[in-house]
Structure formats: structure tokens, C-alpha cells
Amino acid sequence: MTTSAYADIEDVAGDTPLVRLPRWEAAHHLSDIRIYAKLEQFNPGGSAKDRTAAALVADAQATKRLKPGTIVVESSSGNLGIALARQAILHDFEFHCVVDPRTNEATLALIQAYGGVLHPITEPDPVTHDWLTARRNKVQELLTEYPGSINLDQYSNQAAFTAHSEGTMSEIFDALNQAPTRVYVAVSTTGTVGGCLTEVQKRRAHTEVIAVDAEGSVLYGGQRGERLLPGYGAGVTTDLSQQRTPHHTRRVAATDAVDAARQLARTEAIIPGASGGAVMAALRADLDQLNPGDTVVVVLHDGGVAYTNTIYNDQWVEQNLRPTS
Numbered sequence: 001m002t003t004s005a006y007a008d009i010e011d012v013a014g015d016t017p018l019v020r021l022p023r024w025e026a027a028h029h030l031s032d033i034r035i036y037a038k039l040e041q042f043n044p045g046g047s048a049k050d051r052t053a054a055a056l057v058a059d060a061q062a063t064k065r066l067k068p069g070t071i072v073v074e075s076s077s078g079n080l081g082i083a084l085a086r087q088a089i090l091h092d093f094e095f096h097c098v099v100d101p102r103t104n105e106a107t108l109a110l111i112q113a114y115g116g117v118l119h120p121i122t123e124p125d126p127v128t129h130d131w132l133t134a135r136r137n138k139v140q141e142l143l144t145e146y147p148g149s150i151n152l153d154q155y156s157n158q159a160a161f162t163a164h165s166e167g168t169m170s171e172i173f174d175a176l177n178q179a180p181t182r183v184y185v186a187v188s189t190t191g192t193v194g195g196c197l198t199e200v201q202k203r204r205a206h207t208e209v210i211a212v213d214a215e216g217s218v219l220y221g222g223q224r225g226e227r228l229l230p231g232y233g234a235g236v237t238t239d240l241s242q243q244r245t246p247h248h249t250r251r252v253a254a255t256d257a258v259d260a261a262r263q264l265a266r267t268e269a270i271i272p273g274a275s276g277g278a279v280m281a282a283l284r285a286d287l288d289q290l291n292p293g294d295t296v297v298v299v300l301h302d303g304g305v306a307y308t309n310t311i312y313n314d315q316w317v318e319q320n321l322r323p324t325s
């Protein structure tokens with residue numbers, strides 16, 4: 001084991017641990033099947049979005065859209081907000097974040113702790129009843145209000161694919177020293193899953209990439225409906241989602257995501273966020289499709305600390321999530 005001294009906090013991002021889940025495997029009576037989790041909560045901002053934010057900022061700097069003092073306006077369900085608020089400090093710009101009421105209190109507090117300015121919206125879009133559409137409309141309003149301000153557009157910016165192809169998925173291949181049989185990835189902008197697909201194709205690997213979506217999300221042909229958990233799923237078809245097609249899509253009910261998140265916390269002492277719970281629930285539902293010798297990777301986008309008042313709180317779950325049966 002080597003320890004390193006880093007010259008800059010920016011050098012710490014990425015290279016997150018890939019950790020086998022032996023207790024979870026045993027709890028599901030798996031033999032000769034290896035399950036690994038890519039723990040994106042180990043990024044300095046606490047999520048995979050540190051990678052995306054760094055790539056969006058580097059791209060905007062390279063094209064000279066982003067200069068010191070520029071106002072950046074973005075919509076986020078939380079994690080990109082935290083990640084961009086950190087980038088604003090490191091690259092000397094001003095960050096304004098449009099958020100909706102589903103974002104965890106702890107996440108909002110963190111964006112502010114990093115100096116980000118919050119613009120909460122209180123109503124979904126009147127036509128589509130979708131929060132994401134309302135957030136994006138508010139971004140357009142603010143871009144008009146602040147002269148010279150820019151939007152990095154995480155929903156269509158290709159830099160996200162590069163971040164997760166050269167980062168997340170390459171790290172998985174390198175750590176395993178082989179191609180995994182399957183990779184499960186939660187989706188929202190679809191930057192992460194698209195980046196994983198890009199790398200799998202580049203390496204001509206046999207890996208199946210499975211998108212884990214929320215019930216009620218319209219991605220990949222889903223039926224619009226109410227979505228109750230932050231982080232994954234989308235109420236609009238993102239540009240990125242039309243550029244890469246996962247091998248399969250799994251839609252997970254919020255109650256199953258919560259149950260699987262809690263199960264992982266109690267079996268492995270790894271506490272995932274809501275989308276990590278969805279990913280574990282999707283894998284749990286697919287276990288009968290796995291074969292001896294398979295190696296499966298679950299990407300856990302963030303940790304559960306910001307969710308202790310929501311998915312890990314019985315009262316919140318009772319009040320906010322209807323039972324599926």
C-alpha cells in the first residue's frame with residue numbers, strides 16, 4: 001500500500017475504490033459470481049458529478065466561454081450543484097444553481113457552504129408537471145437576467161461522456177484487469193452510462209451496460225409519472241440519452257430502491273444514496289440471469305449521508321413513498 005501527498009485537491013478526484021461485496025454475495029447465495037461496487041462517494045465533492053463538473057469546466061475554459069468572474073447558471077438535483085460550487089472556488093467563477101424541492105436539505109446546505117447561490121423553484125412545469133422542465137426554464141430566465149452568464153448544459157455536453165469513459169469505466173477495466181460481464185449504472189442526464197458505453201465499445205469488450213432508471217422517468221422510452229427520489233431518472237429526454245443506447249434498461253420503484261439501499265448499508269457497511277439503492281435493487285432482480293464466473297460492477301454515484309433524513313428515515317419513507325403492493 002502506498003500513500004501519496006497531493007499538490008492540489010483537484011488531483012484527488014477520480015480513482016475511486018472498486019470494492020468487492022462478499023457479504024452481499026453470501027446473503028444472496030452467489031457462488032463463483034463476483035460483485036464489485038465502484039464507490040463514487042470517495043470523490044472530494046462526494047459524488048460521480050465531480051468528474052462531470054471538472055470536464056464541463058475544462059471544456060468551457062478550452063472554448064473560452066468560461067473566464068475568471070463568469071457567472072455560471074446550472075440546474076441540478078444536487079450533486080452537480082455541489083461539484084460545480086467546488087469548481088467555482090477552484091477556477092474562480094460565480095455559481096448559481098436552480099434546485100427543486102426534492103433535493104435533500106443536506107445537499108442544499110453543502111452547495112451554500114461552498115459559496116453557491118441557490119435559486120429554488122416551488123412549482124413544477126404547468127404543462128408537463130415536470131420539475132426538470134421547470135428548472136431548465138428558470139435557468140433560461142436567469143441567463144437573461146445576468147448579462148454575460150453562461151450555462152454548461154450537462155444534458156447535452158459531450159464532455160460528460162469523456163469524463164466517464166476515460167475516468168469511471170477505464171478505472172473499472174484497469175482495476176479488474178479484465179472486462180466485467182455487466183455494469184449497472186443509474187441514469188439521469190445519461191452522461192455516466194454513455195461514457196461507460198463509449199469505453200466498452202472502444203475496447204470492443206463483451207460487457208453489457210445496464211441503465212438503471214426510475215419508474216416515472218421518460219428516458220429510453222419510459223412512461224412519464226411521479227418520481228419521488230432525487231438523483232436518477234428524468235422528466236425530459238436528454239440530448240445525451242439519444243446518442244448512446246444501453247444494452248438493457250431496468251426501471252426501479254422508489255420503495256425497492258430504498259429497501260436495497262438499506263440492505264447494502266446493513267450487509268456491507270457501505271451506505272449508498274437513492275440511486276445506488278436503485279442499482280442494487282436492479283441487480284437483485286437480475287440475479288437469476290447471472291452465470292458462474294460472471295463479474296458484475298455496480299456504480300454507486302454517491303453516498304447516503306445526505307439521505308439520512310429521507311430514504312434512511314422511516315417516518316419520511318412512510319409519509320412520502322406509497323407501498324408498491
Ligand SMILES: Cc1ncc(COP(=O)(O)O)c(C=O)c1O
Nearest residue numbers: 079188189190191192231275301
Ligand atoms: C446520485 C446520482 N445518481 C445518478 C445520477 C445519474 O448520472 P448521469 O446524470 O450521468 O446520468 C446522478 C446525476 O446527477 C446522481 O446525482
